[in-house]
Amino acid sequence: MxxxxxxxxxxxxxxxxxxxxxxxxxxxxxxxxxxxLFNNIYELEISSYEKYQTRSNSNRIKLLPVAPNRGLIYDRNGVLLAENKPIYSLEVIPEQVEDLEAAIKSVSELLEIPQEKQTKLFESLRSKRRFKPLELISRLSDQQVALFSVNQHKFPGLFIDARLKRYYPFADLTTHSLGYVARINRRDEIKLEEQGKEENYAATRNIGKLGLERFYQDILHGTIGHQEVEINNQGRIIRTLNFTPPVPGKDLTLTLDIELQMIAKRALSGKRGAIVAIDPRDGGVLAMYSNPSYNGNLFVHGISSKNYKKLLSSHDRPLVNRTVQGYPPASTIKPLLALTGLEEEVITPEKEIYDPGFYQLPGIETKRRDWKKWGHGKVNLSKSLEQSCNVYYYDLSYKLGITKIARMMEKFGFGEYTGIDIYEENRAIMPSVEWKRARYNQPWYGGETLSVGIGQSFWTVTPLQLAQAMSILVNQGQIKVPHLLKATTEVTLTEAENSDGIPQRIETVIEMPIDEKPPIVLKKDKYWGIVLDGMHNTVQKVGATGYPAFKGSKYDAAGKTGSAQTANIAQDEKYDAETTQENQRDNAMFVAFAPYEKPEIVVAVAIENVAKGGGGTNAAPVARQIMDQYFGNRVIVSKKKHPHHNETYGEQYLDSNTNKKISSGNN
Amino acid sequence: MRSIGHDQQKQRSIWYRLNIDIPLLVGILCLLTLGLCVVYSAGGQNADMAIRHAKRIGIALFVMFFVAQIPPLIYRKWAVPAFVVGISLLVAVLLFGHVGKGAQRWIDLGFTMFQPSEIMKLIVPIMIAWYVSQFNLPTKIIHIIVAFTLVLIPTLLIAKQPDLGTSLLIASSGIFVIFLAGASWKLIGTCGVLASGFAPILWLFLMKDYQKQRVLTFLNPEQDPLGSGYHIIQSKIAIGSGGLQGKGWLQGTQSQLEFLPERHTDFIFAVFSEEFGLIGVTLLLLVYLAIVMRGLWIAISAEHAFTKLLAGSLTLTFFVYVFVNIGMVSGLLPVVGVPLPLVSYGGTSMVTLMAGFGILMAISTHRRFIA
Incomplete structure (x- = not known):
């Protein structure tokens, strides 16, 4: 080797x-x-500890948004108008079901689900995360919920999930004022992002689309809560670490009286029209109803296109909110024109004109006829209102000219938003020289002033504007912005202090302040009284236009009738003999307030295309019904005797205890 | 005093008779116990997995004990035939091997899958130590060239499978023998320069796409956080979020919630760091250091050049496992499939390592008889 x-x-x-x-x-x-190696680990574990700690947590901790409950809406007497109702859906966690197909088949049999829906279910179950709950059937009926609950033990992995959905118990009665909520769409999302609210809406499905629901969306919505959960690498929730409860939206109490709404609906049934009732003392809207209406609940679940088409194409156009839609005011604005005449010193209460049944502008052949063929004879201011004498107002408006009329009417809010708390409001049109130049690029013709003098021509007012203008009139120039919201209520739960261990409910009620605009000041305060007197006579004097409707009422009402000719709101309808004929009929208008002294309610009524008669026979009885409901059994008589028409003035229902009745009536 | 000395002598002789090196055994048992705990945690507290791991530990301990009984000089006799058979098997693997996980590493023996590259981890240092120890130390340049060629053959064959981790370990086991045999520093410097020249060739001709991807990912893991960078990012998050004291055993969120991939095998160090923190890491590194020191002490105390070189090579290769694994898991090195020795779950490498420790123990305890 x-x-x-x-x-x-x-x-x-x-x-x-x-x-x-x-x-x-x-x-x-x-x-x-x-x-x-040690140095490298030291870098990671000590020097960069916080960075990696954060990244580790963001790996495993997820914030799940929890939607707040939407605030409820009550009427002025605490009647619930908008609530959150639980709706039930059947959900499944696929991985907890052994034989998915068989389970779905038997549950479908149990709940009587049609075959074609079943196949859809199977398709939707593919390529989904198996441990996340999937919605099998949305909106179970109560019977289905009961059926499933009894048999739940047979279906492991299937369960019923309850969610809150908006519900309007009075349905079409409140839709035009309350509006409705519906699914947040792409446009809403963009808007929320622009306003920086998308985080607060992370878990919210519905948003106010119309009316108060839209106007007070932010207040009703509340603040989002968060559930802090631990997840694994597949996103499965392991446990809840922390829970920040959402803050529910504030409840709204409205100035609306649902009973007045009901009366309004009944009074308008079978007619197209609108009623607005305002409390002139604070601008609170007592009733706001447009007929025909529609059921807002349809929109909450997403309206079917068939139903939506039906609403859209309906001849009666239920989607239009007629309370904020322009109508020719006709004679209802005569009191305001008379007031303008007094203010501009064109007329005096005593000054009479002679009405031969027509009016002619100086040097022009065309005769404008009064509604009474043979004329009213000698007419002073009060009689012009009582009899709704057109010739008196042709003369007055001719003497005033369009500009003076327009300026005064604008002060009463015509042609402008009233500022009510819904967005659907229409400005309507207060015609003037400037308006016509801007709108048609045409000069103003003198003859048009005469039409304006009887509330026709281009002039349109919304029933809301009309009620508001009357409210300003009875308030002698004080302008209180009309509103539907009376108060907001915030409900908070405190930590349990009492021995029961039940969290205490604390309600914080905030009353809405009265919103006032600078008042209208006249040269002489007595002008207000003169005009209001005229309106009083119109209702109380036997033979006056408003008398028949209010005959026998126990409260002391005042008002003014109006009939507008051939007011055709619908512009795009095809020719049809019957409907055209109907569309050319007069609109009936009426404005009223009561009691005459210290008014509590102003009502404006507009009814489209009435069969026969004018405001006095069609619209005034509607206002009467509203007021009858409002005053109930209260009996109110005026302290002061009427200066002009003692002999024919009203009907006294009480001859004693007068003072007492009035004071109790004002409570 | 004498009686104590006598007792010690007597005690030592009991372990001597069993051919067990006590300090080494203590270090190994520390690691195996720790490994069992961490595997249990990393496996999502799966008892079955822990039991399987415990069984493998038992088998590995038996293998170690068995190997320790073989007088080390026997390996010298069988070095050449074993090497020839080993190389043949590697060639056979490339030609007829079983493909798994995108690499050709196994030979199907019918009853079990056999990985020839594992056994080469032992054969290569034996072969080189046999070759180098025939000549005077320091080794002459011509012998170094021959030895280097002997190392390169299996290294390249295994790299071709491809199994970068194993070929790296096998190459270093041979190179350590050459270094310990006293290769001149001049030569080492020249090799260093040549190796850096070799790197582009490796990149262009030898490395597979997935290996290149690993290197690129290593250089910038955040570039592809959900793809190939995911391993390193999640691993660094796991280690970093452990902090000084760690999140506690079974409390590591990165591992328990399964954000960390390969957590019971190659990335088990990240699980350990997350749950035991810097304190745990420091203790672990000290245990490894102790084992390396004991291994080197056995090498220095060995009486033959062959046993010295073999013991030194086995010890240092063991440390290469530690360095490459911890380096890759903590983002210092590219991801190469090397387990954390004696801790990671997985049978083959543990058995090989324990066989290596058996050889070390044989070297440590057989010298008297040989002398």
Whole structure:
């Protein structure tokens, strides 16, 4: 063996030393490398600890948004108008079901689900995360909920989920004022993003689309809550770490009286029209109803296109909110024109004109006829209102000119938003020289002023504007912005202080302040009284236009009738003999307030295309019904005797205890 | 005093008779116990997995004990035939091997899958130590070239499978023998320069796309956070979020919530760091250091050049496992499939490592008899 020879001559200790040296060097190397490793781990675990701690947490901790409950809406007497009702859906967690197909089949049999829906279910179950709940059937009926609950033990992995959905118990009675909520769409999302609210809406499905629901969306919505959960790498929730409850939206109490709404609906049934009732003392809207209406609940679940088409194409146009839609005011604005005449000193209360049954502008052949063929004879201011004498107002408006009329009417809010708390309001049109120039690029013709004098021509007012203008009139110039919201209520639950361990409910009610605009000041305050007197006579004097409707009422009402000719709101209808004929009929208008002294309610009524008669026979009885409901059994008579028409003035129902009745009536 | 000395002598002789090196055994048992705990945690507290791991530990301990009984000089006799058989098997693997996980590493023996590259982890240092120890130390340049060629053959064959981790370990086991045998520093410097020249060749011709991807990912893991960078990012998050004291055993969120991939095998160090923090890491590194020191001490104390070189190489290769694994998991090195020795779940590498420790123990305890 040659190696044996070599071994003999090998220097073993030298080799051992060499090896030991090398081994020592490698040991140093090992230590250096260990220090490098240690240093690197130190960097990660100590120097960058917070960074990695945060990243570790963001890996595993997820914030799940929890939607707040929407605030409820009550009428002025606490009747619930908008609530959140639980709706039930059947959900499934696929991975917890052994035989999905069989389970779905038997549950479909149990709940009587049609075959074609079942196949859809199977399709939707594919390619979904298996541990996340999936909605099998939305909107279960109560019967289905009961059926499933009884048999739940047969279906592991299937369960019923309850969600809150908006519900309007009075349905079409409140839709035009309350509006409705519906699914947040792309446009809403963009808007929310622009306003920086998308975070607060992360879990919210529905948003106010119309009316108060839209106007007070922010107040009703509340603040989002969060559930902090731990998830694994597949997003499965392992446990809840923390829970920040959402803050529910505030409840709204409205100035609306649902009973007045009901009366309004009944009074308008079968007619197209609108009623607005305002409390002139604070601008609170007592009733606001447009007929025909529609059921807002349809929109909450997403209206079917068939139903939507039906609403859209309906001849009666139920989607239009007629309370904020322009109508020619006709004679209802005569009191305001008379007031303008007094203010501009064109007329005095006593000054009479002679009405031969027509009016002619100086130097022009065309005769404008009064509604009474043979004329009213000698007419003063009060009689002009009582009899709704057109010739008196042709003359008055001719003397005033359009500009003076327009300026005064604008003060009463015509042609402008009233500022009510819904967005659907229409400005309507207060015509003027400037308006016509801007709208038609045409000069103003004198003859048009005469039409304006009887509330026709281009002039349109919304029933809301009309009620508001009357409210300003009875308030003698004080302008209180009309509104539907009376108060907001915030419900908070405190930590349990009492022995029962039940969290205490604390309700914080905030009353809405009365919003006032600068008042209208006249040269003489007595002008207000003169005009209001005229309106009083119109209702109380036997033979006056408003008398028949209010005959026998126990409260002391005042008002003014109006009949507008051929007011055709619908512009895009095809020719049809019957409907055209109907569309050319008059609109009936009426404005009223009561009690005459210290008014509590102003009502404006507009009814489209009445069969026969005018405001006095069609609209005034509607206002009467509203007021009858409002006053109930209260009996109110005026303290002051009427200065002009004592002999024919009203009907006294009480001859004693007058003062007492009035004071109780004002409570 | 004498009696104590006598007792010690007697005690030592009991372990001597069993061919067990006590300090080494203590270090190994520390790691195995720790490994069992971390595997249990990393496996989502799966008892089955922990039991399987415990069984493998038992088998590995038995293998170690068995190997320790073999007098180390026997390996010298069988070095050449074993090497030849090993190379043949590697060639066979490339030609007929079983494909798994995108690499050709296994030979199907019918009853079990056999990985020839594992056994080469032991054969290569034996072969090189046999070759180098025939000549005087320090080794002459011509012998170094021959030895280097002997290392390169299996290294390239395994890299071709491809199994970068194993070929790296096998190459270093051979190179350590050459270094410990006293290769001149001049030569080492020259090799260093040549190696850096070799790197582009490796990149262009030898590395597979997935290996290149690993290197690129290593250089910038955040570039592809959900793709190939995911491993490193999640691993660094796990380690970093452990902090000084760690989140506690079974409390690591990165591992328990399964954000960390390969958590019971190659990335088990991240699980350990997350749950035991810097304190745990420091203790772990000290245990590894202790084992390396004991291994080197056994090498220095060995009486033959062959046993010295073999013991030194086995010890240092063991440390290469530690360095490459921890380096890759903590983002210092590219991701190469090397387990954390004696801790990671997985049978083959543990058995090989424990066989290596058996050889070390044999070297440590057989010298008297040989002398």
């Amino acid at each position: 040659p190696s044996a020879k070599r071994v003999v001559i090998r220097n073993h200790s030298a080799e051992a030393n060499l090896f030991a040296r090398r081994a020592f060097i490698t040991l140093l190397g090992v230590i250096v490398i260990l220090l490098v």
